[in-house]
Amino acid sequence: MARPNVTSKETLIEAAKRRIAGHGLDKLTLKAVAEEAKVTQGTVYYHFRTKEQLVFEVVRDLCRASWERLKANEKPAAERIKDGLSSAKSRTRKDAYYHQLFLELAVLGFRNEKINEQLGELLEEENAVLAEQLSEMWKRSPVDGVSFSTWGILLNALIDGLALQSLMSPGFPSEKVYGELDAVLQMLTETAVKQHGGE
The missing domain is CATH 1.10.10.60 (Homeodomain-like)
Structure with missing residues (x-):
């Protein structure tokens, strides 16, 4: 019943x-x-x-759960970066559905103003969470003139772009690309610590 x-x-x-x-x-x-x-x-x-609103709520729930894990991670910066990238990479596997849902909603957002607004707000929240996490790890930007809010936007766009390529290109070298992105982020973290006395 x-x-x-x-x-x-x-x-x-x-x-x-x-x-x-x-x-x-x-x-x-x-x-x-x-x-x-x-x-x-x-x-x-x-x-x-609507189904679209349900899908949006699923995407938002997955995002917020991921942010909470990120915020709760109190490991040293190098390990937090590895954990974050590992989580991002796991969402690009064939059996993972987060980015497929996200991309479906993005396409729908071109025709549905409410979904477009909601996705825009969700992206702003993601950008802010990433900026906050980077600020905690780096204390000051590793590149003068680049704000934490810009770093958050850049990193979020980079992760979503890699997910798109991973989903669309069967030969996408996921291990290699995420490993090299880890090296870039570790270098930025070391630079921030050396230049600005971070963690």
């Missing part, structure tokens, strides 16, 4: 994640999420209204 409308949004988001992981984005519908969560379709509709 279906439960009444007391089911939390978070429960439905988790059901949507399980559905996507098990059956793919193409098979995701409000009805499928209702079946997965063992609630009525109306309950899912009450919280999300």
Whole structure:
């Protein structure tokens, strides 16, 4: 028997994640999420209204969980960078769906103003979290004249761009590229520490 409308949004988001992981984005519908969560379709509709809004909420939930892990990481800067890049790289595997969902939403955002606004806000949040983390690790920018907010934007764009290439190019050398990006970020971190007395 279906439960009444007391089911939390978070429960439905988790059901949507399980559905996507098990059956793919193409098979995701409000009805499928209702079946997965063992609630009525109306309950899912009450919280999300459209499949697009549901997908956005899944993406936002995945982002926020990733940010919380990043913020909770109290390891030295070099290890935090490795952990962050490892997490980013793991989201580009064939069985990972985060960037596929994100890119679907980006395309949809060109035609849907609400999704466009929500994605824009999400990107701004991501940029700010990255800027904050870099500020904590570096204390001051390793390159004079480049602000932490710009570093956050650049790093976020770089990670999303690498994910796009990884998803679209079967021969993308993921291990090599992420390893070399780690070397670049480690060098920037060392520069920041030497020049500005960071960590």
